[in-house]
Ligand SMILES: N[C@@H](CCC(=O)N[C@@H](CS)C(=O)NCC(=O)O)C(=O)O
């Protein structure tokens with residue numbers, strides 16, 4: 001196992017919600033990442049953002065880890081959820097909020 005794989009594995013397993021993205025939650029540097037940030041902020045969930053632009057090995061490593069070719073990538077409780085399109089569709093259907101709550105993760109406005 002490579003060091004990058006272990007780093008990623010540790011991040012997704014020790015943080016409930018992790019977003020691998022371009023830029024930071026405060027300053028996204030791509031519209032796809034920015035859309036997921038907006039959704040997560042709207043839903044009101046705490047998450048950790050990891051900027052793949054700061055590290056080329058993570059940028060490639062996260063694609064290998066999930067076998068998914070693009071950034072952003074959202075993980076909940078150690079599981080890959082999806083990229084921008086999937087997260088947006090799940091948000092619009094309400095499935096994202098349901099999934100988070102089902103995992104015991106607090107979302108805004110939930111009891
Ligand atoms: N349709 C994709 C949009 C994301 C996307 O196309 N990302 C591209 C451009 S930011 C990407 O990560 N390319 C590989 C790279 O930049 O390393 C999704 O649902 O997440």
Ligand code: FES
Nearest residue numbers: 022029030031032
């Ligand atoms: S950085 Fe160009 S589309 Fe994401």
